[in-house]
Amino acid sequence: MVLELLDRLWRLVATALCFTTFGVGGLLLWFLVFPLLSLLVRDRVRQSALARRMIHYLFRFFVGLMRGLGVLTYEVHGLDKLQRSGLLILANHPSLVDVVFLIALTPRADCVVKAALQHNPFTRAAVRTAGYIHNETGPAMVGDCIATLQRGNHLIIFPEGTRTVVGQALQLQRGAANVAVRGGVDVTPVVIRCQPSTLTKGEPWWRIPARRPHFVFRIQDDLSVAAVTQGCTSDALAARRLTDYLADYFAKETARDG
Numbered sequence: 001m002v003l004e005l006l007d008r009l010w011r012l013v014a015t016a017l018c019f020t021t022f023g024v025g026g027l028l029l030w031f032l033v034f035p036l037l038s039l040l041v042r043d044r045v046r047q048s049a050l051a052r053r054m055i056h057y058l059f060r061f062f063v064g065l066m067r068g069l070g071v072l073t074y075e076v077h078g079l080d081k082l083q084r085s086g087l088l089i090l091a092n093h094p095s096l097v098d099v100v101f102l103i104a105l106t107p108r109a110d111c112v113v114k115a116a117l118q119h120n121p122f123t124r125a126a127v128r129t130a131g132y133i134h135n136e137t138g139p140a141m142v143g144d145c146i147a148t149l150q151r152g153n154h155l156i157i158f159p160e161g162t163r164t165v166v167g168q169a170l171q172l173q174r175g176a177a178n179v180a181v182r183g184g185v186d187v188t189p190v191v192i193r194c195q196p197s198t199l200t201k202g203e204p205w206w207r208i209p210a211r212r213p214h215f216v217f218r219i220q221d222d223l224s225v226a227a228v229t230q231g232c233t234s235d236a237l238a239a240r241r242l243t244d245y246l247a248d249y250f251a252k253e254t255a256r257d258g
């Protein structure tokens with residue numbers, strides 16, 4: 001009992017240290033690193049590419065920090081499937097740190113983020129300099145997503161649009177399906193499991209689970225969009241069918257994973 005209490009107390013301290021490190025790192029990027037990058041690299045496309053590469057390695061460091069301090073453990077299956085270009089990566093979203101993991105695992109990662117992150121002092125530098133696509137640009141968002149895939153970038157989207165609410169059925173938005181249908185791109189699903197759950201929607205960071213969370217990332221085989229949408233008479237109908245298919249797919253896969 002004493003050892004369990006000490007372990008939980010340490011994980012609380014370590015989690016606070018990780019959040020502090022993330023916040024300080026975000027401020028340093030905003031005030032120092034990315035302004036310097038903007039001065040040294042004038043080409044906007046190259047600047048964004050370098051910023052994304054930098055974020056990729058920083059997030060790899062952060063994932064290593066969380067594991068090294070004992071905040072969490074994780075395993076990845078099928079990582080070799082990400083060693084291609086122009087992948088549309090769709091994932092379920094059980095935890096706040098899902099995007100950190102996926103960017104850390106994915107070279108040349110672009111992603112769709114909440115527009116509010118452009119104004120958050122800890123994330124605005126990364127979002128703006130890397131040129132991540134925000135989710136309030138309306139119809140233009142789909143075009144931006146297709147364009148980044150055509151440039152060979154991986155695009156990470158959480159089709160739910162926000163973290164999963166524990167105990168509720170998955171509710172997917174149609175944006176990701178629209179990108180797949182209109183861009184003619186197959187889907188690379190990533191099924192994420194976190195046990196016990198942590199950093200879920202509405203859960204404060206200091207509510208530490210009784211035991212160390214373990215994350216499992218399964219990069220699945222590609223889903224053929226053409227096979228799912230065969231017979232659809234319009235892009236809108238195809239996007240609806242694909243969205244329903246993905247909702248059922250992720251529900252079954254997460255249930256299979258426990």
